Amino acid sequence: GFSTSRDGLLQLSEEQLAAVVHKEPILDHYGVDKTPLGRGKYATVCRAVHKETGVEYAAKFVKKRRRNQDQMKEIIHEIAVLMQCSSTNRVIRLHEVYESATEMVLVLELAAGGELQHILDGGQCLGEAEARKAMKQILDGVSFLHERNIVHLDLKPQNLLLSIEDNCDDIKLCDFGISKVLEPGVKVREIIGTVDYVAPEVLSYDPICLSTDIWSIGVLAYVLLSGYTPFGADDKQQTFLNISKCALSFEPDHFEDVSSPAIDFIKSALVTDPRKRPTVHELLEHPWISLKCPLLPALPLKPSESVPSIKSISETPKSQRKTFC
Numbered sequence: 001g002f003s004t005s006r007d008g009l010l011q012l013s014e015e016q017l018a019a020v021v022h023k024e025p026i027l028d029h030y031g032v033d034k035t036p037l038g039r040g041k042y043a044t045v046c047r048a049v050h051k052e053t054g055v056e057y058a059a060k061f062v063k064k065r066r067r068n069q070d071q072m073k074e075i076i077h078e079i080a081v082l083m084q085c086s087s088t089n090r091v092i093r094l095h096e097v098y099e100s101a102t103e104m105v106l107v108l109e110l111a112a113g114g115e116l117q118h119i120l121d122g123g124q125c126l127g128e129a130e131a132r133k134a135m136k137q138i139l140d141g142v143s144f145l146h147e148r149n150i151v152h153l154d155l156k157p158q159n160l161l162l163s164i165e166d167n168c169d170d171i172k173l174c175d176f177g178i179s180k181v182l183e184p185g186v187k188v189r190e191i192i193g194t195v196d197y198v199a200p201e202v203l204s205y206d207p208i209c210l211s212t213d214i215w216s217i218g219v220l221a222y223v224l225l226s227g228y229t230p231f232g233a234d235d236k237q238q239t240f241l242n243i244s245k246c247a248l249s250f251e252p253d254h255f256e257d258v259s260s261p262a263i264d265f266i267k268s269a270l271v272t273d274p275r276k277r278p279t280v281h282e283l284l285e286h287p288w289i290s291l292k293c294p295l296l297p298a299l300p301l302k303p304s305e306s307v308p309s310i311k312s313i314s315e316t317p318k319s320q321r322k323t324f325c
């Protein structure tokens, strides 16, 4: 088990840490690419190949000190969260940790498809079926976290990784660098996160809760379906204002072929009062995601079954008609 400190950070005992941290140089065991794959807030991530096995990973280099402040508590928290998430495929797996004088290096599962953001670059968006499939996986990952009282606080397309390039069949959450564990009675307030995805309570410095992630999920669905951010503006201040006022609009030409269940899903999450937002489990039950009605029968039907003709459907009493959607 892991203990939490007063500020929402998980802790590891000396033994737990010693069990995962290697003190020798990572370069003794891995070939690390010079060009980084990308940068988190305070980290550099490079492709790394294990010399003996040839297996590829993503090595995340995190400075132990930042602006002359010790960051070990925050780094240990990220390691502990990743260790708690080792039983779900919806979160990037932690493999090993290396420690040098100045850095901690998290050796993480490589998602070769890169960031979901990459698909959205150039103003692209996903088709509704793709967006639904992506959102279902993201909700599965977030429900795993929320069941453990972990709030991610930085859900955005850059932190959603694809196992396979341009393919939304296997999406993984990453970057728990600013996540928190919410304990009853522990007030966590953080003015962080990425502007476009941050919830109103973060801007007004009110306590953060699991529903802070639900707001970001609403923004994510809006972006995947339209390619636009709902509150984006030319400058940060205006974006903050749009978020605080929850100035939400659905431009007809950005949403013309988006279904009303999808619009309703977005509207239900983008509610100013965090207590009025659905939980992640309620979102998993939302008609857009759970697709309450049965899908069209997979063709071809068995020879014995004939597809009912329109005439026979109209003769079938309403109560006995199968609904297709």
Ligand SMILES: Cc1cnc(Nc2ccc(CC#N)cc2)nc1Nc1cc(C2CC2)[nH]n1
Binding pocket: 037, 038, 039, 040, 041, 045, 058, 060, 092, 108, 109, 110, 111, 112, 113, 114, 115, 158, 159, 161, 174, 175, 176
């Ligand atoms: C092919 C690829 C391309 N670009 C990034 N960008 C990136 C960099 C840092 C963070 C922020 C973090 N953490 C998020 C995305 N990650 C990739 N694969 C990863 C990246 C990783 C682990 C998460 C680093 N596994 N596979």
